[in-house]
Amino acid sequence: MWNRIFFCGLVVCLICLTDQTQEQKTPLVVQGTDCTQIKTLSPRATSGVYVIQPAGVTSPFMVYCEMLADGGWTVFQRRTGAEVLFNRKWAVYKQGFGNLRKDHWLGLSKVFALTNGGRGRSSTMRVNLWDFEGGTAFAEYSDFRLGTEKESYKLNIGAYRGSAGDAIRGKYTGIDQNGFGFSTTDKDNDGCSPCIFGDIAEDECSFSEGGGGWWYSRCGSASLNGDWHPAGEHIGWASGLHWETWKGRVPYSARASRMMIKSV
Template structure:
């Protein structure tokens, strides 16, 4: 193997190296021709023509780009006539163009593969990373996903829903809830499809956290382990595991027939709420969405609904209106001032 570093000016008769061959050769030419020995391979650009590529990847320890069929061979031992300097320069520049394209392609692939899979990975790798917008790429997903990461002392959370006021309406159709809406840095819905892509890897478990703020300045939270969404064919069916927190387990509801766990998502134009119809006291309900608004995993209208109409303090209109988490506070007394839903890997 060649161990001398060559500059472009040294590539002449005295160097013993005259051509860089980029082609389908299975073994080296020159002194190893026919020997079955491999070509120069991985270290070709670290060991040769450094001047030409000094400004490109000068910090690379080698060239692990799989050039296992590239060879330098000494003219003196092959009997091949030496090319002129002009021919040599033309050939090297041609190689440079080819290699540049390959390196840019590989660099792009490396950048893609280097993207973090979740916000906790960002927090672990860079403990000083602030809350903000980041690109993620979960395992098995081809496209990058832009999310807002809420950074905590030991982990990072992906925000999937945030509401702080009534400027952004949440009465939306299926397509909008599927792909998401709003501004990621402010009030928004990340999108059912994105949450499914984030959580579809069954070897990775997730925790869902719900934060609630009422109009009097009180706060509460609910966390669910083993959170996951099904794909669109299941209507993004909700799955949650064990609960802990201070807000109560509203997803499973105040009664067994209101358990939202295992239900698909409902919107203005897609009904998966299990009512056919539902009877609440003296009220007959065909679709929960018409009563509570927004979009949610309604189960006979359920005990939780954070995507309904937002109301200021004392302005909610009925027992079912507003942002609801009835195991903490009922809509009869108030609608929440703000809500946030986040997920992180366990």
């Protein structure tokens, strides 16, 4: 009896391991420079994992493509729960982590490659948000790109449009995240030395955000890589999935978020 249970459990574990590593064993046959090109060449392409090779990149890599009516979008961040921890250090944020079909961060080096390869082309970045009450919102930015690693993958965005508000530029002056480098707990680029919030002095924004990496500027009002909080525990936390121009004054942690790029 126990031998049979052990054997069945072992089989289940092996199946799980096979499923987790299957993406990594998929032959890297390049299907396009990005999801936008794949959708353009194959209008009936459906959402899923594809292999891309942006211009100027020597090694292809896998991404999740969200194929929508307005084109193919390359997803570089997805949060839907607490299964994947986002309190990671610089090297991991550079490389990427998580499951492409589920919650993940694609990697700063890959996002850089996607936004800096082609001449005469620019990228649009879209943030999708979901709350716990059944509502959704989005923020979209033109001319999105990242700086080099030496520039700490500095954030560059153009004009905003959307329904969530421009949280990257902030609810008030002095916290614009545009033009700031990416920060993690082991690589601080947030401009706080310290930042004073009432009677609180903040030296490193990433720590207050549960270790989540982001383009902090005096902490700012956008941060989607903090701790994920479940329903009933999503209001009032300093850490969370924050887009403060979308909700009220009390910190509200979103139920889910998605960040993606489309070349134009």
